[in-house]
Amino acid sequence: MPDNGAYLPWGEGMRSCPGKKFSQVEHVAVMAAIFGTHCVIPVRFNGESEAAAIARARSTVKDTGMLLLLQMLHPERTPLQWKPRP
Numbered sequence: 427m428p429d430n431g432a433y434l435p436w437g438e439g440m441r442s443c444p445g446k447k448f449s450q451v452e453h454v455a456v457m458a459a460i461f462g463t464h465c466v467i468p469v470r471f472n473g474e475s476e477a478a479a480i481a482r483a484r485s486t487v488k489d490t491g492m493l494l495l496l497q498m499l500h501p502e503r504t505p506l507q508w509k510p511r512p
Contacts, residue, residue, distance in 0.1 A: 468506055483506070
C-alpha cells in the first residue's frame with residue numbers, strides 16, 4: 427500500500443486511469459522516435475577516457491532501487507548528453 431499522499435501517475439486497481447495503456451504506448455513511441463535520430467552518451471569528466479565514462483554510466487544504471495517506481499539512486503554521478511546520430 428502506497429504512503430498517504432504518494433504520487434501515483436495512473437492510480438491503481440479498479441479505479442486506475444482508463445488512458446494508462448495509451449499513455450504508456452505513446453511514451454514508448456516517443457522514445458523510439460528520439461532514439462532513432464539521437465543517441466545518449468555519458469559526459470566525460472576531466473581526464474576520463476570514453477571507456478571509463480561508459481563503465482561509470484553502466485555502474486550508475488546498476489545502482490537502482492525500488493521506491494514507488496524504479497529509479498537510479500545517484501543520477502548526478504553520470505551526466506548524459508543527447509547527440510544526433512551521424
